[in-house]
Amino acid sequence: MAMVGATRFDRSLHPAEARSDSKSKSQRMVKVLTLTLVAPDYSKTEVKASANVFGNYFQVATYGESHGGGVGCVISGCPPRIPLTEADMQVELDRRRPGQSRITTPRKETDTCKILSGTHEGVTTGTPIHVFVPNTDQRGGDYSEMAKAYRPSHADATYDFKYGVRAVQGGGRSSARETIGRVAAGALAKKILKLKSGVEILAFVSKVHQVVLPEDAIDYETVTMEQIESNIVRCPDPEYAQKMIDAIDKVRVKGDSIGGVVTCIARNVPRGIGSPVFDKLEAELAKAMLSLPASKGFEIGSGFAGTDYTGSEHNDEFYMDEAGNVRTKSNRSGGVQGGISNGEIIYFKVAFKPTATIGKKQNTVSREHQDVELLARGRHDPCVVPRAVPMVESMAALVLMDQLMAHIAQCEMFPLNLALQEPVGSASSVPAFAPDLS
Numbered sequence: 404m405a406m407v408g409a410t411r412f413d414r415s416l417h418p419a420e421a422r423s424d425s426k427s428k429s430q431r432m433v434k435v436l437t438l439t440l441v442a443p444d445y446s447k448t449e450v451k452a453s454a455n456v457f458g459n460y461f462q463v464a465t466y467g468e469s470h471g472g473g474v475g476c477v478i479s480g481c482p483p484r485i486p487l488t489e490a491d492m493q494v495e496l497d498r499r500r501p502g503q504s505r506i507t508t509p510r511k512e513t514d515t516c517k518i519l520s521g522t523h524e525g526v527t528t529g530t531p532i533h534v535f536v537p538n539t540d541q542r543g544g545d546y547s548e549m550a551k552a553y554r555p556s557h558a559d560a561t562y563d564f565k566y567g568v569r570a571v572q573g574g575g576r577s578s579a580r581e582t583i584g585r586v587a588a589g590a591l592a593k594k595i596l597k598l599k600s601g602v603e604i605l606a607f608v609s610k611v612h613q614v615v616l617p618e619d620a621i622d623y624e625t626v627t628m629e630q631i632e633s634n635i636v637r638c639p640d641p642e643y644a645q646k647m648i649d650a651i652d653k654v655r656v657k658g659d660s661i662g663g664v665v666t667c668i669a670r671n672v673p674r675g676i677g678s679p680v681f682d683k684l685e686a687e688l689a690k691a692m693l694s695l696p697a698s699k700g701f702e703i704g705s706g707f708a709g710t711d712y713t714g715s716e717h718n719d720e721f722y723m724d725e726a727g728n729v730r731t732k733s734n735r736s737g738g739v740q741g742g743i744s745n746g747e748i749i750y751f752k753v754a755f756k757p758t759a760t761i762g763k764k765q766n767t768v769s770r771e772h773q774d775v776e777l778l779a780r781g782r783h784d785p786c787v788v789p790r791a792v793p794m795v796e797s798m799a800a801l802v803l804m805d806q807l808m809a810h811i812a813q814c815e816m817f818p819l820n821l822a823l824q825e826p827v828g829s830a831s832s833v834p835a836f837a838p839d840l841s
Contacts, residue, residue, distance in 0.1 A: 457585075457691070458801060460808035461592060465584030468575045473537040476584030478591060480808070481521065483529030485595055492516050492534065495590040496583065498793040501782075504635035506651045508784045512539060516587055534587045538580070552769045552777045557759040563770065579696045579787070582794045589797020592804035600828035601671040602803060606795040607631045608638045608788045609752065610664035611647035612654075616640055623668045623748050637792045655785035658762025662697075662755050663788035665795045669738070669749040669803060673827045675814065676744040676806045683742025684806060685751075691798040692753045697787050700754030704737025719747075753795055755787050 456464045460480050467474030493516055500514040501507055514536050521532030550571040553560040558577035562569040569575055596602035605628060609616040620640050630639035636651070638644035647663075654661050677684025689701045709717055712735075719731035719740075731747055738749035760783045767777045784790060811827060819826060 457694070458805040460812070461801065461804045463584065463588040463801060465581055467536075467538075467581065467584070468570050469538070469578030469580045470570070470575075471538060473535055474580050474583045475516075475533065475535040476588050478521065478532040478534070478588050481527050481529065481532055481591065482595065483527055485527040485591070485598070486525060487518070487522055487527050487532075487591060487594070488525055489516050489518050491594060492518075492587045492590040495586050495593075495793050495797065496536070498632075499582065499586045499790055501784075501790070504789070506635055506648060506655065506785060507790055508782045514583060516583075532591070534584065536583050536587070548777060548780065551771075552767050552775050554760055554777065554779055555765050555767055556756070560768075577696065579784075579790070579794075582696065582797075585801070586793055586797045589793075589800045592800035593796070596800060596803055596807065598828075599807070600673050602673075603670045604667065604796050604799050604803070605631060605670075606637075606665050606667040606792045606799070608636055608644075608647060608663060608792060609666040611636065611786060611788060612650045612661040612663065614643060614646045614650050616643045621666075623670075623750055626668070631792070636789050651786045660758035660761050660783070660785050662699075662757040663786060665753045665755065665788055665791050667751055667753070667795050667799050669799060672738065672744045672746070672749050672803060673807070673810075674744055674746040674825065675827075676803065676810050677739065677742045678806075678809070679742050682806075682809075684739050684744055684749075684802075685737070685742065687802045687806060688751060688799065691802045692751070692795065695753070695755075695791065695794055695798060697755045697758065697791075698753055699756045701751065703739060703749075703751035705735040706737075706752065709735060753791075755791055758784050758787055 455466065456462055458480070462479040464477045464479075465474070466476070496514045496516055497503075500512055502509055502511045517535050519533040519535055521528055521530050553563075559569065562575070562577065593602075593604060596604070605626060607621070607626070609621075616638060620643065626639050631637050633639070634641065634644040634648070636644050636647045638647055650661060677687070685703045688703065692698055692701045705712070705717065717735055719733045719736050721729055722732055724730045728746070731745065734747045734750075736745065736747070737751060738744055738747040760779045762779065764776050764778045767775060769775045807827065814824070815827065
């Protein structure tokens with residue numbers, strides 16, 4: 404309830420008359436404060452804490468749960484006339500789908516996508532694009548124990564704490580099947596970035612448990628998708644890939660799990676992408692990566708290791724290359740300075756914890772707040788990082804796509820200052836001017 408105050412003055416007497424008899428209360432100017440209780444109009448209340456939409460210009464809303472009818476996304480803000488078919492998205496969804504090898508969850512889903520709106524005769528129309536993927540291999544009975552007890556380090560308990568109810572089967576919304584919508588949208592973002600600016604985004608597994616790929620083992624300039632996809636763990640170095648596979652196999656047969664690290668690189672990102680202060684490019688990337696299931700850490704460029712350097716050792720010195728471009732001799736900044744891309748390769752790492760649901764008995768608490776033991780069933784990844792690779796790439800693509808559109812809207816609306824700026828991709832056809840700086 405709200406209180407509204409109102410002030411009323413008694414003007415029945417002329418001020419002169421009121422002054423003539425200051426002792427008479429009836430002849431004084433009286434101030435009366437009245438309070439009125441007003442009920443708020445809840446019909447006008449707007450709830451904005453949905454947390455299911457990502458992006459500002461290239462927006463993606465995901466929906467669905469692990470054991471519901473299906474999952475998918477709605478993409479808003481996509482430019483028109485972009486060639487797009489279901490096959491474009493299916494390539495990426497196949498990299499993400501379960502059951503693709505012995506080191507992933509054995510759940511069998513084809514994850515076949517269907518574009519329900521937003522395209523006509525193979526091109527985007529500029530209207531919302533609806534992508535749907537049905538769930539076909541649910542086993543709700545596997546979650547009978549988890550309906551009564553919380554899985555340690557899983558979202559079971561916190562969903563109950565927040566909502567007072569949860570979808571038990573498959574973890575509901577907290578399931579990694581939610582990422583299908585992200586990967587489908589990311590496939591489109593990847594395609595647009597490639598068409599517009601030649602951007603190429605690649606991720607690979609650089610650590611599984613205690614098997615760590617040496618920093619200098621992979622050349623970020625030349626590593627290819629074919630090298631990454633040449634083995635089931637998605638590590639481009641064959642020797643370390645086998646060590647990682649062996650580490651996963653070792654815990655898999657014991658019903659346990661392990662974590663790891665995914666490294667992501669983005670090549671040919673235009674200069675100037677990102678904004679200062681709150682919308683720094685690395686801040687947007689960090690939010691995107693830490694929104695992924697099981698993610699626990701993010702670092703870009705030198706990351707935490709950069710604290711071991713002095714300023715003179717860590718700074719990326721500038722130089723002019725043969726083509727007359729401003730470049731850096733090193734890249735400890737990870738391609739981002741001041742929250743804005745500098746044209747060098749963007750690279751970062753994402754840490755993923757061991758899968759929470761394991762086939763070992765653990766101590767926990769029931770929904771009735773009793774101490775119990777839980778032996779979880781169901782089909783789960785012994786290590787999430789091989790399937791996290793396309794998820795990381797997709798989130799990177801969504802960030803870069805959103806930031807690219809923001810940059811073009813703000814900084815390329817009018818002719819560029821060609822003495823300092825350069826157009827993004829095909830925007831080079833836009834008229835530009837170079838002011839006299841002498």
